[in-house]
Amino acid sequence: MTLSRHFSDRAQRMKPLAIRDILKKGADPEIIPFIAGQPEPSLFPTQAIGYQSNHIFESQGPEVLQYGNSQGLEKLRHWIAGRDSHVDPNNVVIISGSQQALDISAKLFVMPGDKVIVASPTYAGALGTYSLYGADFIGVPCDDEGMLPEALEAAMQNDPRLIYCIPNFMNPTGVNMSLARREHLARMAQQYDVPIIEDDPYGELRFEGERLPNIQELAPEHTMYASTFSKILAPGLRLAWIVAPDWLMEKLITAKQTSDLQSATYTQHFVSELLEDDFIVHHIGRLRHYYKKQRDVMVTAMKESFPSEINYSIPTGGMFIWCELPEQLNATQLLEQAFDKKVAYMPGSAFFHDGSGHHTVRLSFTIVNETQIKEGISLLGGLFKEAIASSV
């Protein structure tokens, strides 16, 4: 252990994400896993991917395995830009999963002690990345429309360096930010001239309601937008993208280059082929339909089994249902008993920058079948009832 004294301040601040250990324990096939935002594997387009990854050599030759450029394959950047008429392919950078957008944004903006505004709660992976760069978080509490405007305005008074947000079907709460709140957030960024990192993995998984504009559309000069193929194709490809304004592009590409040179040329090529026809439109339709049904089954089961003391709201998209247990319960402690009953969830405290939220729980409805949902929710309902009864 002699050499650990050499670790940088940055390394000293690194902590493994709590979800890692829970996922390891939850990998036991006897456990009903409401843990993570993993897509359902039976929905992965294996045939299309297998075909294209083999066929690409015939159509494009061996160069699809060569080094490519750091910004990413032009064809793929065109497809991404084409979905959104106001985006230019030159403003797109291909990255290896949207987690990399967080790391790159931290590299570009965050020095130790800098204030970073986050929703409270927010994605644990963002907290992990920004905190190793020394971010000092300002948490903005949320209701079922997103960040509370007054709290956000108060946060803006503290000279923030960056705002991190997930407007579409937020992780972990599932909340879809309302149009008014989106406009307010965009206005705040412009008025105080602070960059926004908009993280959008779930936007396409909308079950009902109209698509709302991204912050990137409302404040394009202030927004670095990230989205990913992880939830609409498959996470094991590690393929995602950033859309950014001109003033950011050179630094952004250089940051990507110094991080890992470029994302996989091969994957970019065969995914581009896959996107050529209407396949993805139909595929996203299937995903929406499937996950909506899953959500419905879970909500119905929760209505039946959960005690009335537990609050939760019904998400209109995404992968998660957020629950607030009575204050006197501790979700991390209860998880041990849940594991004993062969069911697992993600304790909500992992999503709070200040470690609060001990009584909150995130449930994922993605990789469990209907029977598992009913059984797992019933088990959890029983567990929570017992815990409430013995706590009063």
Place this chain on the structure above:
Amino acid sequence: MTLSRHFSDRAQRMKPLAIRDILKKGADPEIIPFIAGQPEPSLFPTQAIGYQSNHIFESQGPEVLQYGNSQGLEKLRHWIAGRDSHVDPNNVVIISGSQQALDISAKLFVMPGDKVIVASPTYAGALGTYSLYGADFIGVPCDDEGMLPEALEAAMQNDPRLIYCIPNFMNPTGVNMSLARREHLARMAQQYDVPIIEDDPYGELRFEGERLPNIQELAPEHTMYASTFSKILAPGLRLAWIVAPDWLMEKLITAKQTSDLQSATYTQHFVSELLEDDFIVHHIGRLRHYYKKQRDVMVTAMKESFPSEINYSIPTGGMFIWCELPEQLNATQLLEQAFDKKVAYMPGSAFFHDGSGHHTVRLSFTIVNETQIKEGISLLGGLFKEAIASSV
């Protein structure tokens, strides 16, 4: 451009690599490219990769497209460890190209102002990454056995935080560090208790001579070793690995996780399948044979065409021949004339931390055919002769 004021000190230090613009200009098919360390695409195992990337779904199911763990696929880590009897799979982390090892090592060790020892010259991508983290480089001059021991010992007096090195067929000089120098470097790291980052993309491309031990074998507790599938399979896969001692593992995996969660599950799976039989052994044999012949053609051409004032040494492996022109010549300026003659190389100054080496040139013999090598070297020989004649 208002928001660029928000860039971190780190972002202010970012500079695009010089090779990027040269590669762009050199992509013109009329230019003979001695520029980069790109493998020859006709040697990429497209059939094997195409087959495995399709077949993997039959043998392993859709889970090969799911999230995986941050350390990397166990089967692949076993294969890597199995090549080297003293390595444990638990000490291996899969990464997305060996550039990522540099970024991760910088994250783990380098704070602004920290001294980092590098060979002078060394890999430009390492200089780019460490410098954005604020490294203060100490360059150690080299001869044809590697870093000069006395200069290295002097550098060790300056409280270095890290030593970065490429012992096998160094980029850019092609020098293979001698056993005595390897032992000396390992001893220095141990004596002064300083971590070494050993970058080994070229070790398998050995044309002659015995394999020499890696620094990782000589000073395992002090070495974070990185190697890659880029040169032995294909760079477009973005698959590489780190071998590190126990004390480093937890921070290393966390650093990988916060950077991009994990490397592509899919790619790790189909590459693991590919590695199951003797394929890779034979494939590396073919690569050695091919690149050795390329080197021979280039050296023969250089003997014929290059003026005697130019010094170069003959590499015993790797992808590069390093040339020193007479001091009064400037290789960056001459590159413009080379482009006019439809041939291009990499000016050596990009590989010096202090921007020196204006009269040095790196030639790559990998993606050019024999005719191109003969023609390109003849053109360069003429250009350099003219330049020498007009400079005296």
